[in-house]
Amino acid sequence: MNGTRSLVAFALSARIASALLGLGMAFIVAPTVFGFYGRFQAIALVFSVFAFLRLERAVVSAPAPGEAVRITALALRILPFTTLVAVIGAFALAPDLASQASAPALAVALSLALLGRGLMLLATSWLLRAGRQAALSRLMLIQAVGQFAAQSALLLLDCPALLALILGEVVGATIAIAQTGFGHGRILALAARTVHARGLVHRWRALILFNLPATLAAQTFVALPLITIGRLVDPATTGHVALALRISEAPMALLTSAATSLAVAAGIWRGATARSHLVLGAIFIGSVLAFAASLIAAAFVAELFVTDQRIAAILPYVPATAALTAAIALGGPHADLVAYAGAERRAFAIHGVALLAGLAIGLSRADPTTALLAFAVTALSRSAALWLLLPSAMKPARE
DSSP: OHHHHHHHHHHHHHHHHHHHHHHHHHHHSOHHHHHHHHHHHHHHHHHHHHTTTTTHHHHHHOSSHHHHHHHHHHHHHHHHHHHHHHHHHHHHHOGGGGGSSOHHHHHHHHHHHHHHHHHHHHHHHHHHHHTOHHHHHHHHHHHHHHHHHHHHHHHHTTOOHHHHHHHHHHHHHHHHHHHHHTTSHHHHHHHHHOOOOTTHHHHTHHIIIIIHHHHHHHHHHHHHHHHHHHHHSOHHHHHHHHHHHHHHHHHHHHHHHHHHHHHHHHTGGGTOOHHHHHHHHHHHHHHHHHHHHHHHHHHHHHHHHOOOHHHHHHGGGHHHHHHHHHHHHHTHHHHHHHHHTTOHHHHHHHHHHHHHHHHHHHTSOOOHHHHHHHHHHHHHHHHHHHHHHHHHHTSSSOO
């Protein structure tokens, strides 16, 4: 019992430290730069879904280690192509990125950062497969500390700010992967020698055909608000909104992660008792709403006393970003649970409708606060639909 509590405490500490370091860097750089960086992170969030066409999930659930190694080999061959697509997409969705640094240097930095994110995702899959929760938390902590230290050093060396932030991600991921790689050298060696891996696509086609589009739609919707804000307003205002989102996301991400872990451990998607589902759900909803209300109240109170211009510019957006992140968080655990329950096609329909609504908001000319609130209403509707879907997905007759 004490060991389990220690693991949970360490995991929570690693997540909190990672969130605080990210917030610290957000206050160090100029709002304009952080606006650009926030848009890159939104694009990278979508990339993390299609980096391996969701085959990283097969690494976790493959019945035999040899098959997991073959899947890893295939995933490593896919990664360069998906990275190229993501870099092209980044410049297409945010062409003004090139105004912050040399376009070739930025393209190289983006490529390395996205490759690093992909390798981190693959390392995470192997740690999950091995059940090494402490190592997973350590990976997250090392990456966050290494990234913050590298970003700070590059900024002190007068590297262009956006380039410094992205290259800092590269350094942090490299250090974390190198640390993890010492324990997985044999796996990498076997993957490098594996040539017959393509047949696995047919075995795991459900991940590509159903899980990939559903998750891609879900993550694209999550990334849309900041991309939309970047289109509607100037980079400095985008930076203020990005920081407000970062502040709001930190507690919501912790709550969602904890709730998802508990729900998966309880086997709710397998048809756990309605009582356990309701108790866990009530605690989770109450916690999310309490944090959202606290953030909104704190923002209103702070506006009366804060004199710092940077913070004062952020506070007006916190109520809307708190509402948005809370609405997204409420559906977070169920987004995974319905997939485990085998309802990926119906989940894709829900995420797809939400994405279409999000695109309509993105094409509008609303002011930032109105756009954020519209995204929040859409996210809340999506979360409610996922909650309603799960009980039917738990029935014996599943898809």
